[in-house]
Amino acid sequence: MNSIDVCLSPKFIELYDLKGKVVVVVDILRATSCITTGIANGVKSITPFELLEDCKKMKNKGYFIAGERGGKKVEGFDIGNSPFSYMEEHLKGKKIAITTTNGTLAIELSKDASEIIIGSFLNISSIASYLVLQKKDVLIFCAGWKGLVNLEDTLFAGALAKMLESEFYFSDDAVVVAKSSYENLDNNILSAVQNSSHAKRLRKFNVTRDIEFCLIHDKYNIVPIIRGNEIVRL
Numbered sequence: 001m002n003s004i005d006v007c008l009s010p011k012f013i014e015l016y017d018l019k020g021k022v023v024v025v026v027d028i029l030r031a032t033s034c035i036t037t038g039i040a041n042g043v044k045s046i047t048p049f050e051l052l053e054d055c056k057k058m059k060n061k062g063y064f065i066a067g068e069r070g071g072k073k074v075e076g077f078d079i080g081n082s083p084f085s086y087m088e089e090h091l092k093g094k095k096i097a098i099t100t101t102n103g104t105l106a107i108e109l110s111k112d113a114s115e116i117i118i119g120s121f122l123n124i125s126s127i128a129s130y131l132v133l134q135k136k137d138v139l140i141f142c143a144g145w146k147g148l149v150n151l152e153d154t155l156f157a158g159a160l161a162k163m164l165e166s167e168f169y170f171s172d173d174a175v176v177v178a179k180s181s182y183e184n185l186d187n188n189i190l191s192a193v194q195n196s197s198h199a200k201r202l203r204k205f206n207v208t209r210d211i212e213f214c215l216i217h218d219k220y221n222i223v224p225i226i227r228g229n230e231i232v233r234l
Ligand code: MLT
Pocket: 027, 029, 030, 031, 032, 068, 070, 071, 072, 081, 100, 101, 102, 103, 104, 143, 202
């Protein structure tokens, strides 16, 4: 039986050996929800960048550039970090370069893994089915907020661990913490996340419908996966 772990914050990532593992990167509000929505709506590929300047340079290579810092769209970029922006017709078949505060850093920190896939509530069942088929150890990697543990990513990790508990063994307590948090809040996950620190931060910028959208379960039946340095549809 394979193992499943949860890394609750990038601050802990050095404690985990990623070799041979499938890493599920999650940033519910909003990076991985955006990436999943874009790929599901026909975006050709999404290339993540940790640094803003590196992402900006991709404009000259014909990419759309998407960026967010502190919850706000980066000045001069084509796209911010709302999943609704990733549904636009003109992005179908196009390549996007993306940089965000936490999500793209977590993807960058996962590079030693054997596979990196993108998780969100929007595609949680597809992720679960894929992991069972892979028969590899799994790490659910929560992007958090600037090194701090956040609620929404932890709840996703708990929900996924609960879906997989008959197929994998839990090899550290972070999985148990995440799963019990999810089980405690399962019935009113929306109101719980509405009161999360990042939801409050986003509301200051009048961002509201993104939060509800990012908590929809199984809107898309896709597995976004890193191939080379870009995210594509499996
Ligand atoms: C992040 O990477 O921190 C988030 O995606 C931020 C956001 O979208 O507000």
